[in-house]
Amino acid sequence: xxxxxxxxxxxxxxxxxxxxxxxxxxxxxxxxxxxxxxxxxxxxxxxxxxxxxxxxxxxxxxxxxxxxxxxxxxxxxxxxxxxxxxxxxxxxxxxxxxxxxxxxxxxxxxxxxxxxxxxxxxxxxxxxxxxxxxxxxxxxxxxxxxxxxxxxxxxxxxxxxxxxxxxxxxxxxxxxxxxxxxxxxxxxxxxxxxxxxxxxxxxxxxxxxxxxxxxxxxxxxxxxxxxxxxxxxxxxxxxxxxxxxxxxxxxxxxxxxxxxxxxxxxxxxxxxxxxxxxxxxxxxxxxxxxxxxxxxxxxxxxxxxxxxxxxxxxxxxxxxxxxxxxxxxxxxxxxxxxxxxxxxxxxxxxxxxxxxxxxxxxxxxxxxxxxxxxxxxxxxxxxxxxxxxxxxxxxxxxxxxxxxxxxxxxxxxxxxxxxxxxxxxxxxxxxxxxxxxxxxxxxxxxxxxxxxxxxxxxxxxxxxxxxxxxxxxxxxxxxxxxxxxxxxxxxxxxxxxxxxxxxxxxxxxxxxxxxxxxxxxxxxxxxxxxxxxxxxxxxxxxxxxxxxxxxxxxxxxxxxxxxxxxxxxxxxxxxxxxxxxxxxxxxxxxxxxxxxxxxxxxxxxxxxxxxxxxxxxxxxxxxxxxxxxxxxxxxxxxxxxxxxxxxxxxxxxxxxxxxxxxxxxxxxxxxxxxxxxxxxxxxxxxxxxxxxxxxxxx
Amino acid sequence: xxxxxxxxxxxxxxxxxxxxxxxxxxxxxxxxxxxxxxxxxxxxxxxxxxxxxxxxxxxxxxxxxxxxxxxxxxxxxxxxxxxxxxxxxxxxxxxxxxxxxxxxxxxxxxxxxxxxxxxxxxxxxxxxxxxxxxxxxxxxxxxxxxxxxxxxxxxxx
Numbered sequence: 001x002x003x004x005x006x007x008x009x010x011x012x013x014x015x016x017x018x019x020x021x022x023x024x025x026x027x028x029x030x031x032x033x034x035x036x037x038x039x040x041x042x043x044x045x046x047x048x049x050x051x052x053x054x055x056x057x058x059x060x061x062x063x064x065x066x067x068x069x070x071x072x073x074x075x076x077x078x079x080x081x082x083x084x085x086x087x088x089x090x091x092x093x094x095x096x097x098x099x100x101x102x103x104x105x106x107x108x109x110x111x112x113x114x115x116x117x118x119x120x121x122x123x124x125x126x127x128x129x130x131x132x133x134x135x136x137x138x139x140x141x142x143x144x145x146x147x148x149x150x151x152x153x154x155x156x157x158x159x160x161x162x163x164x165x166x167x168x169x170x171x172x173x174x175x176x177x178x179x180x181x182x183x184x185x186x187x188x189x190x191x192x193x194x195x196x197x198x199x200x201x202x203x204x205x206x207x208x209x210x211x212x213x214x215x216x217x218x219x220x221x222x223x224x225x226x227x228x229x230x231x232x233x234x235x236x237x238x239x240x241x242x243x244x245x246x247x248x249x250x251x252x253x254x255x256x257x258x259x260x261x262x263x264x265x266x267x268x269x270x271x272x273x274x275x276x277x278x279x280x281x282x283x284x285x286x287x288x289x290x291x292x293x294x295x296x297x298x299x300x301x302x303x304x305x306x307x308x309x310x311x312x313x314x315x316x317x318x319x320x321x322x323x324x325x326x327x328x329x330x331x332x333x334x335x336x337x338x339x340x341x342x343x344x345x346x347x348x349x350x351x352x353x354x355x356x357x358x359x360x361x362x363x364x365x366x367x368x369x370x371x372x373x374x375x376x377x378x379x380x381x382x383x384x385x386x387x388x389x390x391x392x393x394x395x396x397x398x399x400x401x402x403x404x405x406x407x408x409x410x411x412x413x414x415x416x417x418x419x420x421x422x423x424x425x426x427x428x429x430x431x432x433x434x435x436x437x438x439x440x441x442x443x444x445x446x447x448x449x450x451x452x453x454x455x456x457x458x459x460x461x462x463x464x465x466x467x468x469x470x471x472x473x474x475x476x477x478x479x480x481x482x483x484x485x486x487x488x489x490x491x492x493x494x495x496x497x498x499x500x501x502x503x504x505x506x507x508x509x510x511x512x513x514x515x516x517x518x519x520x521x522x523x524x525x526x527x528x529x530x531x532x533x534x535x536x537x538x539x540x541x542x543x544x545x546x547x548x549x550x551x552x553x554x555x556x557x558x559x560x561x562x563x564x565x566x567x568x569x570x571x572x573x574x575x576x577x578x579x580x581x582x583x584x585x586x587x588x589x590x591x592x593x594x595x596x597x598x599x600x601x602x603x604x605x606x607x608x609x610x611x612x613x614x615x616x617x618x619x620x621x622x623x624x625x626x627x628x629x630x631x632x633x634x635x636x637x638x639x640x641x642x643x644x645x646x647x648x649x650x651x652x653x654x655x656x657x658x659x660x661x662x663x664x665x666x667x668x669x670x671x672x673x674x675x676x677x678x679x680x681x682x683x684x685x686x687x688x689x690x691x692x693x694x695x696x697x698x
Numbered sequence: 699x700x701x702x703x704x705x706x707x708x709x710x711x712x713x714x715x716x717x718x719x720x721x722x723x724x725x726x727x728x729x730x731x732x733x734x735x736x737x738x739x740x741x742x743x744x745x746x747x748x749x750x751x752x753x754x755x756x757x758x759x760x761x762x763x764x765x766x767x768x769x770x771x772x773x774x775x776x777x778x779x780x781x782x783x784x785x786x787x788x789x790x791x792x793x794x795x796x797x798x799x800x801x802x803x804x805x806x807x808x809x810x811x812x813x814x815x816x817x818x819x820x821x822x823x824x825x826x827x828x829x830x831x832x833x834x835x836x837x838x839x840x841x842x843x844x845x846x847x848x849x850x851x852x853x854x855x
Binding site: 007009010012013014015016017018019020021022023025026162163164165166167212213214215216217247248456457458459588589591592595596597598599600621622623627628629630631633635636 | 786
């Protein structure tokens with residue numbers, strides 16, 4: 001049989017290249033109305049009164065009073081209102097929708113709406129903790145008492161905006177009494193469950209269909225549930241199709257972003273110059289509503305030791321409520337912040353101890369059989385030593401370190417090591433998601449993959465169809481995989497957490513095997529599979545103890561930069577990467593993940609600046625929120641080392657997030673070498689470099 | 699209402715409408731050309747690019763009046779050409795397409811470049827794509843596709 005890694009033509013490439021592929025903004029319906037959101041201009045205030053103009057015939061407003069069920073968007077934390085009621089908690093918080101046929105009329109109605117506010121005192125600091133977690137490994141306290149050489153550094157990371165090129169959007173309409181929502185989403189069942197809660201209806205009264213997604217990166221994980229609930233309420237009231245597409249400015253101002261963070265790391269150093277114990281305190285800025293932030297926090301905290309083994313840990317974390325736009329899912333999900341901190345910290349400890357950072361890191365590298373940060377076990381082989389060697393060889397790392405360590409040379413090379421846990425954290429897969437897949441062979445012997453997994457560009461359709469094709473030994477042309485429709489597909493879980501290839505793909509492989517055994521030519525055959533946690537995976541949610549993930553993917557990034565002596569602009573020269581994702585399900589697909597992840601991860605470290613002033617996001621569009629262009633992006637050289645995972649399809653593990661999480665520390669370490677100053681904050685902008693250069697001490 | 703005449707994908711078009719409208723809206727709403735996408739609405743992302751007399755322009759910044767008596771080609775029209783087939787093959791071969799929302803604009807930018815310079819260097823490819831944002835791919839696989847198309851499409855540009 002052919003090697004599954006060998007690339008095939010991507011299933012949707014032709015339709016996308018030709019412009020024939022329809023995205024939600026391309027959808028039109030008869031009698032379709034448009035909606036636009038009226039939002040808070042205050043970061044924290046009481047709504048005293050809303051003055052509406054007289055509405056022309058065929059124009060409507062929709063607000064919290066129209067909600068038949070609960071006025072919160074059902075996700076993990078139940079604090080996020082569908083529409084604001086008495087109080088607003090961030091600039092841009094939705095208050096009502098204006099709906100009607102003509103966008104210009106809608107705009108003029110919105111101009112005539114006045115809202116009286118009574119300002120309340122806002123909070124922008126890390127003071128009000130909404131979620132607090134704490135875990136330990138070993139006996140950190142006596143270790144910290146015994147080894148009195150303690151090294152402490154504080155790291156800070158900024159916002160990052162997903163900046164998918166297709167803004168958020170939905171179209172909603174009635175089908176008899178039922179409400180149908182079609183939209184650009186990563187998690188069809190998240191939207192459906194949230195809408196059922198808000199509409200207080202039966203599950204089968206809501207149908208959610210995913211339209212082709214023009215990029216998501218986590219930004220379309222939980223946020224679409226907010227829009228979906230609002231539109232469902234509007235369609236229920238107005239009973240006409242309604243389209244809600246955000247413009248870029250709106251999308252950038254009000255949708256979820258990567259959490260800014262502050263991470264304090266303290267290490268107790270033993271007499272062998274090894275880390276005996278680590279204490280980490282993570283503060284995430286959750287924004288006005290917690291949403292998914294608690295889960296982001298757990299992933300961050302579990303990544304505290306990254307690819308290293310440290311025996312004694314005391315790890316604490318908080319999600320703080322501030323009067324700013326709610327933060328949420330973004331590729332990496334808490335890990336990029338923590339991996340930036342620990343990678344920099346390892347270097348900063350080595351500098352403080354005046355020892356070679358590379359040797360210091362090698363001394364702590366995790367090995368198969370070691371205990372993870374949460375006292376689970378790294379059961380599978382860890383190939384990092386050979387991956388690190390490969391990355392160093394192809395980049396000539398060690399030579400360059402010598403050359404670039406000369407303070408007169410404004411070049412630098414930085415290396416990050418990292419892992420990413422595949423699938424939901426802890427008991428998420430088994431307890432909360434419980435993924436199901438369905439395969440149907442019709443009487444024409446065509447096989448339909450009926451799964452909720454979303455292809456948002458990452459290639460899920462191509463790779464999962466290949467899995468079925470290889471197991472069933474039938475050509476791809478005999479397989480169909482339509483965009484998920486909750487009427488047709490069971491809940492395979494959201495398309496997040498580097499779980500699609502490994503978990504959903506594993507179920508597709510099992511279902512295909514079952515279908516192969518039951519194959520009856522010319523007859524319809526339907527098979528189901530459901531996720532079962534491997535018996536050996538044990539997790540205690542209360543104490544953060546056990547196996548946080550069934551498998552880990554691993555990676556090495558090396559980034560070379562040159563810093564302009566006059567302007568301090570950073571020129572990223574090249575990025576070398578070596579990854580262990582188990583087994584590639586399609587070499588071009590995973591290379592696309594590697595290149596795209598590196599672009600986002602490196603840019604997070606030096607290029608992408610977003611901030612707020614008194615709660616107001618200062619970047620309005622792609623003009624002032626800078627993402628990499630083809631000129632900014634460096635050449636890449638990427639290698640994949642095979643290390644098949646027994647439970648993944650053909651050995652595949654996750655690849656989507658892994659490729660992002662190491663970018664920021666690699667570029668920051670390269671800049672650190674070029675400018676010979678410690679970097680404790682990202683993004684490392686020219687302004688920030690100038691500040692560091694004017695500062696004498698390293 | 700004013701009369702505007704132009705050529706769209708080789709066919710003559712006459713419209714009676716407000717000439718200050720954004721050309722992107724006219725294309726998408728009046729002329730059913732949904733290949734050009736709106737990514738940012740202010741000329742930064744290039745998803746709405748079309749060919750105007752052979753050059754890539756952002757249709758979201760273009761008032762309708764500006765296209766009067768000009769030749770416009772959208773991705774829909776370009777998809778009918780021999781040059782398109784060469785670029786299409788190259789984009790598939792190099793795995794350049796992920797979510798796809800930027801790709802019609804990338805094709806237009808590639809055509810515009812190759813039309814002016816059939817043998818572009820990597821640097822000139824990167825510069826000519828710098829007005830087209832892609833968040834999925836990191837561009838390298840798109841750059842490679844354009845290099846491949848330039849190589850395989852010799853004589854077409």
